[in-house]
Amino acid sequence: MSEVRNVLVKLQALFALIGFAALTPLLVLAAILGRLIAILCCCSPPKSIEGEVAVVTGGGHGLGRAISLELAKKGCKVAVVDINLSGAENTVKQIQETYKVCAKAYKANVTSHNEIVELNSKVVGDLGSVTVLINNAGVMLHRNSLDPEPADLQLMIDVNLTSHFWTKMVFLPPMKALRRGFIVTISSLAGIFPLPYSAAYTASKAGTLAHMRALQMELVLEKQKDIHVTTVLPSFLRTNDEVTELTKSIGFNSIYPLISAEEVAQRVVAGMLRGEHEITLPGLTSVFYRLIYLLPSDWQIRMTVLFTKNQIKRFREVRS
Numbered sequence: 573m574s575e576v577r578n579v580l581v582k583l584q585a586l587f588a589l590i591g592f593a594a595l596t597p598l599l600v601l602a603a604i605l606g607r608l609i610a611i612l613c614c615c616s617p618p619k620s621i622e623g624e625v626a627v628v629t630g631g632g633h634g635l636g637r638a639i640s641l642e643l644a645k646k647g648c649k650v651a652v653v654d655i656n657l658s659g660a661e662n663t664v665k666q667i668q669e670t671y672k673v674c675a676k677a678y679k680a681n682v683t684s685h686n687e688i689v690e691l692n693s694k695v696v697g698d699l700g701s702v703t704v705l706i707n708n709a710g711v712m713l714h715r716n717s718l719d720p721e722p723a724d725l726q727l728m729i730d731v732n733l734t735s736h737f738w739t740k741m742v743f744l745p746p747m748k749a750l751r752r753g754f755i756v757t758i759s760s761l762a763g764i765f766p767l768p769y770s771a772a773y774t775a776s777k778a779g780t781l782a783h784m785r786a787l788q789m790e791l792v793l794e795k796q797k798d799i800h801v802t803t804v805l806p807s808f809l810r811t812n813d814e815v816t817e818l819t820k821s822i823g824f825n826s827i828y829p830l831i832s833a834e835e836v837a838q839r840v841v842a843g844m845l846r847g848e849h850e851i852t853l854p855g856l857t858s859v860f861y862r863l864i865y866l867l868p869s870d871w872q873i874r875m876t877v878l879f880t881k882n883q884i885k886r887f888r889e890v891r892s
């Protein structure tokens with residue numbers, strides 16, 4: 573029986589490999605052509621968000637700050653939300669120095685449903701009804717990566733995943749009543765290419781992707797075609813100093829250079845306004861992950877380990 577199973581697994585792997593080899597050039601070509609056609613023909617013209625109200629969680633630093641500035645550039649009023657109020661105030665100062673839009677800093681912990689409810693009341697009173705939600709706040713590293721404390725694991729899941737349920741519960745119903753809005757969720761490539769020794773991060777980011785796909789289906793079923801959901805899956809960014817140092821010390825930048833917050837923010841806001849559902853950065857990873865998913869699961873793991881084993885070994889050494 574087990575011999576038959578082994579033969580079947582080998583056959584499955586062989587078919588997947590043939591499909592992989594045959595489809596790679598076609599999918600790469602299709603991705604390039606699709607992008608070119610979208611740019612040349614402006615298939616879906618970008619929507620305007622001038623005068624709309626955006627909430628950006630984790631807007632006091634890094635990618636959240638860059639997205640806040642990019643939204644302000646498009647004429648959007650911005651509620652910059654962070655657990656670190658001085659970071660949020662700094663972002664607001666930068667917005668007010670450059671753009672003529674209303675922006676206000678708010679202190680809130682996204683893991684608390686009550687604080688999100690209070691935040692919504694304040695923002696509606698100060699700026700108006702929220703029609704753009706950017707779920708960006710995130711925690712990336714545990715104090716002890718190889719053997720994290722239960723409280724650290726819980727915090728990562730609460731900030732990176734559970735908080736998106738709280739923001740959805742609070743901000744989506746008014747969007748549904750207005751029949752328009754944008755929800756952008758910052759996930760990570762770790763959500764589709766698992767990061768060993770970062771299981772909670774990987775699980776939280778895979779969870780956000782699954783959450784947003786389920787939400788998209790619900791909005792289709794409810795015919796809410798003017799509420800757009802965009803999930804962003806970036807590679808490592810040059811935003812958080814600890815992550816930047818770590819990726820350099822493990823040699824990740826030799827696989828792909830770290831991406832700047834400004835580059836991601838421009839891509840995210842442009843994609844959001846065109847109603848794109850999923851944005852991977854770099855873009856070609858959207859083709860690679862679909863190809864790798866054709867392989868049997870143990871081959872997927874072997875291939876990923878093959879390409880990243882030196883970096884994973886260094887990660888273990890650096891974080892031990």
Ligand SMILES: NC(=O)c1ccc[n+]([C@@H]2O[C@H](COP(=O)([O-])OP(=O)(O)OC[C@H]3O[C@@H](n4cnc5c(N)ncnc54)[C@H](O)[C@@H]3O)[C@@H](O)[C@H]2O)c1
Nearest residue numbers: 630632633634635655681682708709710760808809811812
């Ligand atoms: N840095 C990377 O390499 C990278 C790669 C892929 C995805 N991402 C994701 O991008 C997002 C932004 O990352 P970043 O590098 O700009 O992070 P960052 O650490 O520079 O900024 C995160 C911000 O979130 C805030 N925050 C943390 N916990 C919070 C809470 N409980 N309530 C409210 N605010 C809170 C922090 O105070 C900080 O201002 C995160 O979701 C992260 O997982 C980052």
